[in-house]
Amino acid sequence: MRIKKYVGETVQDVIFKIKAELGPDAIILNTHKLKKGGILGMFTKDVVEVVAGVEEKRKQEKDSNLLTVKDINDLKTMIQDMHNQWQTDKFRHDLSEELTILYQYLNRQGVAREYNIELIKLIKQEANPEQDLLLEIRRIIGQYLGEGQPIMPGNDTKVVAFIGPTGVGKTTTIAKLSARFALDEKKRVCLITADTYRIAAVQQLRTYSEIINIPLHVIYNQTELLKLVNEDLKDNYDLILLDTVGTSWNDRIQLGKLKKLMTRDIVNETHLIIGLNTKSRVINEIINEFSILSPDKLLLTKLDETVAFGDIINLKNKYKLPFSYITFGQDVPDDIRPAAPNSLTDYLLGDLNV
Ligand SMILES: Nc1nc2c(ncn2[C@@H]2O[C@H](COP(=O)(O)OP(=O)(O)O)[C@@H](O)[C@H]2O)c(=O)[nH]1
Ligand SMILES: [Mg+2]
Known part of the structure; x- marks a missing residue:
């Protein structure tokens, strides 16, 4: 001592x-x-x-946090490899100074090389030289990302399900959305949770439903969900938001159960929630595994906990799904916004200086 x-x-x-x-x-x-x-x-x-x-x-x-000589050598090799890749990157050599800066910037944001090249080519082709380059880059990348597709309540009751790994922000996002629709847009909103795995999960949503003053139903199987949606709730609500059990993305049994629960005759729209603070490789694995549930839209959370936004481009390219919303904090109902191209480019190009 x-x-x-x-x-x-x-x-x-x-x-x-x-x-x-x-x-x-x-x-x-x-x-x-x-x-x-x-x-x-x-x-x-x-x-x-x-x-x-x-x-x-x-x-x-004490020593466990220190780098060993081998760690340092591995890091040196990695940095050298990255440097060599950059030096020998032929594509870079034919670019103007501004586009080189953009190419390097997007690379640092984590945009995959093939998509980065595609974007730069597009900007080369389409940017109007009479206009401010940064505005042109924003416009072209915005178009490339496409319009967001937030939830549009229609004449019939719309059932929207939210799926994704545990802790990604499903329940919080549902709370934000229900507050927006019920309080701001005066829609008739009802919540259903199928997340009965943990008692605390139901309680979390119940608390929100009480604050917002909308009903919450708890269901344990598909029969209950069918009856609830098709008989009890139908036509009494504009929007039914369905919270699902936090599934580990590699738990196929759980995913299979979820697929059985959320058939198309019940659910109109499924949003797969992706925490943008997750590593790109893991995001890809999550999307691949959850694809058995055929999500319609991607909803990006935790943008406030992210420093590199290149995955916005990577996701758009790889999965061709529209983005619905982005969330950027824990505050209900404030920290959510429809995924408009402008908002996405703000994040992606925030620190760009060309
Ligand atoms: N920083 C940050 N935290 C968030 C965001 N969305 C949700 N959270 C937090 O993430 C944690 C897990 O959220 P929860 O909704 O319970 O996730 P679920 O397991 O997918 O239902 C909670 O502490 C939330 O407050 C976000 O956009 N940014
Ligand atoms: Mg939850």
């Missing part, structure tokens, strides 16, 4: 110093008051003396 003595005017002062120096795990071993300073017994000051200690971490624990 590392032990040290601290002196200060008050106990709070001393504890503050101890925490700063020894960390939150420090323990107080002894305290006492004493007088200090002064001349001939006059002008002395009361001070507090505290002895504190902290258990020293074993060497091995």
Whole structure:
């Protein structure tokens, strides 16, 4: 144990110093008051003396966060490879200075090389040289991403289901949307949850439904869902939002169950929720696995926890599905917006300087 003595005017002062120096795990071993300073017994000051200690971490624990020589060499090789790839990237050499900056920028945002090249070619072809280049880039990338497709309640009751991995923001997004539709647009909204796996999940949605003052139904199987939608709720609501169990993307059994539950004769529209803070490789695996549920739209969450937005382009290209909404924070109902091309390009091109 590392032990040290601290002196200060008050106990709070001393504890503050101890925490700063020894960390939150420090323990107080002894305290006492004493007088200090002064001349001939006059002008002395009361001070507090505290002895504190902290258990020293074993060497091995400390070292686990350090990079080994091999780690450093691997990193060097990786950086060198990236540098070589960039240097020998033939495509780059024929570009104007501005387009080189854009190409490099999109590369850093994580846009896959093939899509990046496609975009740059498109901009080369279509940008009007009379116009401001940045505005032209925004316009062309906006067109490339296509119009967003948010939920449009119609004359008939519309049932919209939300699917995606656990913790991606399904329930929170449903709460945001139901508040928007029920409170702002005065639509008749009803919630159904099939997420009965955890008690807390139902409670979470129930709390929102009570605040927004809309009904919530809990269903356990397809028969109940069918009866509820086709008999009890039909024509009484403009919009029914269906929350589903948080499925691990590689749990095929669970995904199979979900597929059985959400047949097309019940659900009109399915939004697959993707946390944009997820690694590109994992996003691809998620979409591949969830494709058995034939999602109609992609809904992007957690843009506030993301620094690279290239996956917006990668997703659009690879899956050809429209985006419905983007969410960018935990606040219900504020942190959601329809996925308009303008909003998406704001994120993607936010720091671009050409
Ligand atoms: N930062 C951030 N957090 C979010 C966003 N959407 C949801 N969350 C948080 O993510 C966590 C999981 O959300 P939840 O809706 O329960 O996910 P579910 O398991 O898919 O239903 C909660 O703490 C939410 O507040 C978002 O856009 N940004
Ligand atoms: Mg949930």
